[in-house]
Amino acid sequence: MRSDRYLRLPRPLNDRQGCIKMDLSQYLEIFIDESKEHLQTLNDQVLILEAEPENEDTINEIFRAAHSLKGMAGTMGFKRMQKLTHDLENVFSEIRNKTMSVTPDLVDVVFKSIDAIESYVGNIQENADEGSEDNEEIIALLNACLNGGINAPDIPDEDDEGDVVVIAQPEAPKAAAEAASSPDDEKKKFKKLPLADHEKNAIKEAQAAGKHVFGVTVYIQQTCILKAARAFLVFKGLEAVGEIIKSEPSVQDIEDEKFEFDFSLFIITEKSQADIHKIVMDVSEIEDSFEEEIDLSTAVSTVDESKEEASKDEGTKSDGGKAQPASQGAGGAKKTEKKTEKKAVVNRSVRVDIEKLDDLMNQVSELITAKNGLVSASATVEKQQGFNEQIEYLERITTNIHESVMKVRMVPIESVVNRFPRMIRDLSKKLGKEMELIMSGEETELDRTVIDEIGDPLMHMLRNAADHGLESTLERIQKGKPQMGTIRLDAYQDGNNVTIEVSDDGAGIDVEKVKASAVAKGHITEEQAEFMSDKEAVDLLFRPAFSTAEKISDVSGRGVGLDVVKNKIESLGGDVEVQSKLGEGTTFIVRLPLTLAIIQALMVEIRDEKYAIPLNSIVTVEDVPVTDIKYVQSNEVINLRDMVIPLIRLDEILDSEPKEEEPENLVVVIVKKGDKQAGLVIDNLIGQQEIVIKPLGKYINIPKMISGATILGDGEVALIIDSNTLV
Amino acid sequence: MDENNVILDTKQYIVVKLDGEQYGIDISYVDNIVRMQKPTRVPKTQHYFKGVINLRGEIIPVMSLRLKFGLCDTEETNATRIIIIKTEANAKLGIVVDEVREVVTLSENDVEKTSFDAGKEDQSSLIGVGKVTDSLISLLNIQSLLNDIDND
Numbered sequence: 001m002r003s004d005r006y007l008r009l010p011r012p013l014n015d016r017q018g019c020i021k022m023d024l025s026q027y028l029e030i031f032i033d034e035s036k037e038h039l040q041t042l043n044d045q046v047l048i049l050e051a052e053p054e055n056e057d058t059i060n061e062i063f064r065a066a067h068s069l070k071g072m073a074g075t076m077g078f079k080r081m082q083k084l085t086h087d088l089e090n091v092f093s094e095i096r097n098k099t100m101s102v103t104p105d106l107v108d109v110v111f112k113s114i115d116a117i118e119s120y121v122g123n124i125q126e127n128a129d130e131g132s133e134d135n136e137e138i139i140a141l142l143n144a145c146l147n148g149g150i151n152a153p154d155i156p157d158e159d160d161e162g163d164v165v166v167i168a169q170p171e172a173p174k175a176a177a178e179a180a181s182s183p184d185d186e187k188k189k190f191k192k193l194p195l196a197d198h199e200k201n202a203i204k205e206a207q208a209a210g211k212h213v214f215g216v217t218v219y220i221q222q223t224c225i226l227k228a229a230r231a232f233l234v235f236k237g238l239e240a241v242g243e244i245i246k247s248e249p250s251v252q253d254i255e256d257e258k259f260e261f262d263f264s265l266f267i268i269t270e271k272s273q274a275d276i277h278k279i280v281m282d283v284s285e286i287e288d289s290f291e292e293e294i295d296l297s298t299a300v301s302t303v304d305e306s307k308e309e310a311s312k313d314e315g316t317k318s319d320g321g322k323a324q325p326a327s328q329g330a331g332g333a334k335k336t337e338k339k340t341e342k343k344a345v346v347n348r349s350v351r352v353d354i355e356k357l358d359d360l361m362n363q364v365s366e367l368i369t370a371k372n373g374l375v376s377a378s379a380t381v382e383k384q385q386g387f388n389e390q391i392e393y394l395e396r397i398t399t400n401i402h403e404s405v406m407k408v409r410m411v412p413i414e415s416v417v418n419r420f421p422r423m424i425r426d427l428s429k430k431l432g433k434e435m436e437l438i439m440s441g442e443e444t445e446l447d448r449t450v451i452d453e454i455g456d457p458l459m460h461m462l463r464n465a466a467d468h469g470l471e472s473t474l475e476r477i478q479k480g481k482p483q484m485g486t487i488r489l490d491a492y493q494d495g496n497n498v499t500i501e502v503s504d505d506g507a508g509i510d511v512e513k514v515k516a517s518a519v520a521k522g523h524i525t526e527e528q529a530e531f532m533s534d535k536e537a538v539d540l541l542f543r544p545a546f547s548t549a550e551k552i553s554d555v556s557g558r559g560v561g562l563d564v565v566k567n568k569i570e571s572l573g574g575d576v577e578v579q580s581k582l583g584e585g586t587t588f589i590v591r592l593p594l595t596l597a598i599i600q601a602l603m604v605e606i607r608d609e610k611y612a613i614p615l616n617s618i619v620t621v622e623d624v625p626v627t628d629i630k631y632v633q634s635n636e637v638i639n640l641r642d643m644v645i646p647l648i649r650l651d652e653i654l655d656s657e658p659k660e661e662e663p664e665n666l667v668v669v670i671v672k673k674g675d676k677q678a679g680l681v682i683d684n685l686i687g688q689q690e691i692v693i694k695p696l697g698k699y700i701n702i703p704k705m706i707s708g709a710t711i712l713g714d715g716e717v718a719l720i721i722d723s724n725t726l727v
Numbered sequence: 728m729d730e731n732n733v734i735l736d737t738k739q740y741i742v743v744k745l746d747g748e749q750y751g752i753d754i755s756y757v758d759n760i761v762r763m764q765k766p767t768r769v770p771k772t773q774h775y776f777k778g779v780i781n782l783r784g785e786i787i788p789v790m791s792l793r794l795k796f797g798l799c800d801t802e803e804t805n806a807t808r809i810i811i812i813k814t815e816a817n818a819k820l821g822i823v824v825d826e827v828r829e830v831v832t833l834s835e836n837d838v839e840k841t842s843f844d845a846g847k848e849d850q851s852s853l854i855g856v857g858k859v860t861d862s863l864i865s866l867l868n869i870q871s872l873l874n875d876i877d878n879d
Contacts, residue, residue: 716781
């Protein structure tokens with residue numbers, strides 16, 4: 001797959017040759033992104049449709065999405081995908097015309113089609129090819145639905161004609177009809193363009209050589225996001241059949257999207273006007289195109305009657321295609337117009353390759369390292385006036401740059417969770433349980449790298465909730481619970497973390513069952529089981545190869561499970577916790593760091609070694625007199641504001657050199673994980689610092705409590721202590 | 728590099744000294760040779776790892792070849808060097824040696840394969856012994872060394 005996501009339009013005419021040979025791969029990314037958007041719309045809207053079969057807005061929305069998908073697939077030359085989306089669109093056109101009604105069976109078929117289209121897009125993303133699966137079965141099902149409808153016979157005919165223009169662009173007939181009924185000189189903006197002498201000469205020469213010269217004005221739909229890309233496709237299509245001698249605005253401006261929703265051009269070609277029209281209209285999201293042969297003597301003002309005829313001819317020709325798509329087209333267009341005002345100013349974002357963002361982030365990391373170096377160097381040089389001020393200024397700037405870059409990398413978790421409602425719906429059918437998914441906080445943002453990784457663990461937890469968490473409908477009725485099980489997914493930001501909770505109102509975790517299962521599997525002994533707290537027992541679920549499900553189902557419970565979830569989340573620097581009440585439900589709480597690369601940390605000293613402790617896990621720092629240390633089961637604890645907190649001697653854990661004598665007061669850093677706390681005993685505090693997390697490299701084995709390393713201002717390496725593993 | 732060497736199927740080795748003996752390291756593995764710097768100790772790691780160092784913003788684990796080979800540790804001297812080995816794009820490893828002497832070019836004829844056990848060649852810590860004028864150089868099998876570390 002290409003990673004270059006810049007929009008490129010043909011260079012001005014002189015290196016046109018190169019452009020003609022250019023393939024569509026540049027637009028593959030756009031195609032894939034847009035397809036996914038449309039697929040998501042389809043999924044969302046069909047779910048709504050299932051609940052409200054009469055909702056016309058939804059039906060229209062679905063129709064539009066299916067239609068756009070088909071047009072895009074056609075443009076890109078993905079025939080199989082086009083065929084399938086075409087049939088899907090037909091079904092919805094029938095539904096929209098109220099000649100068919102929405103039945104659960106139909107929804108199933110529609111979902112199947114959506115899945116099939118998704119797999120096409122998946123193939124395209126991986127191999128730039130849609131694959132060879134024809135999905136005839138699904139197409140047959142769709143057609144069966146159509147034939148079950150009342151007004152179907154027209155549709156298959158279209159296929160036989162293979163008249164893709166009419167099918168792919170229902171707007172075309174409407175536009176053409178308009179063209180036939182009213183003078184469209186107004187819209188032929190090219191007529192108003194002045195031609196330079198050399199351009200006139202080129203036109204004369206071409207006409208003398210028996211070629212046609214057309215003026216073309218193309219209107220792009222106002223809802224179109226990527227005008228430049230569409231314009232490029234038009235140029236590309238036209239350049240394949242002729243030579244574009246002039247365009248307004250200039251190619252450069254079009255490339256930079258410096259144009260409204262129309263552009264005009266002159267082309268020298270051997271093709272007919274109808275051919276040109278077809279080529280332009282083949283590009284999706286083109287509202288309309290007006291073209292006319294240029295006659296230099298009349299070019300500026302007069303309308304050439306014969307060409308007007310041609311235009312009419314074409315109008316009637318496509319009109320003759322099918323009356324029905326034409327009316328659909330009109331409907332679609334009307335709908336589009338309604339939305340126009342809202343969407344016209346959407347163009348304020350830029351697509352950037354994630355690799356470039358990674359680069360930027362790395363540079364910022366380097367900058368911060370350099371800044372830290374300067375800060376520590378400044379401590380040793382003689383203070384000059386203003387020097388400190390400047391350093392502080394620099395610190396502020398680097399911190400701000402870091403924040404900005406981080407923000408740029410943030411993506412709402414919506415892009416991950418929006419596929420879940422569909423998944424729960426499918427699970428509900430598969431498991432025969434009634435359930436619904438309620439989501440909140442989809443707008444919560446996380447770093448792109450985290451977003452990419454978090455989907456699977458969340459999906460796993462949801463499946464778990466649906467399969468193991470919720471009781472069967474019958475059981476729920478017996479227990480007097482609402483028949484419909486509820487699964488919730490709530491996301492919110494919590495300081496420097498993002499918390500995602502997946503909860504169900506199901507049976508909850510039966511601790512005794514978990515213990516029994518653990519004993520049976522040899523994870524723990526019976527004595528251990530007896531003295532185990534509920535919380536510890538629940539944590540057993542995260543052991544590898546542990547599943548309490550009595551029967552293995554298709555959905556979950558193959559023993560690969562929560563341990564994988566836990567590992568994944570921990571590898572992202574987060575942690576996961578379970579809360580459960582028997583009979584009332586289970587909640588999985590996932591905490592994730594906002595960013596991975598740069599954190600605020602407290603620098604501490606143990607003997608002559610420096611370590612960093614991430615600030616977000618620190619509660620307080622306390623001075624504790626040695627005499628305050630108590631012993632519980634021969635473990636050191638302190639009593640701090642009515643909490644008993646275990647002490648962890650970091651020097652022992654880190655195999656530091658033994659201390660010569662115990663000081664009277666210990667410096668204790670209190671850290672938390674969930675609602676548990678622990679006190680880390682250190683020698684000295686150095687202070688707070690922004691640090692860049694770096695991996696320790698391959699080959700060296702690192703203990704779990706070391707999560708990475710960072711480079712200090714003086715170039716020395718300090719290890720980062722992951723207090724989560726100690727608490 | 729001299730093109731003739733390639734045609735004759737020769738390899739260049741960096742000759743290092745370790746406890747009085749000479750060892751050769753295939754130069755294609757060597758990314759860099761740096762002066763000894765104080766590594767940051769990493770707790771609970773393999774005993775022969777001295778820790779990690781910062782090499783131009785990159786953190787690189789450093790091991791002592793002496794300790795790895797079961798020799799006694801010695802004081803660092805002015806001659807002590809860290810040879811930075813680079814295998815894959817992202818995997819670098821520093822190896823502490825007593826001294827770096829020279830670079831030699833050996834053709835296949837100059838190398839006596841260690842054929843104690845042909846089947847176990849991958850696991851052997853030496854590829855063979857190289858003969859240079861009047862001295863012998865034990866040629867280290869870096870790949871097996873790395874595999875060995877991976878398994879520790």
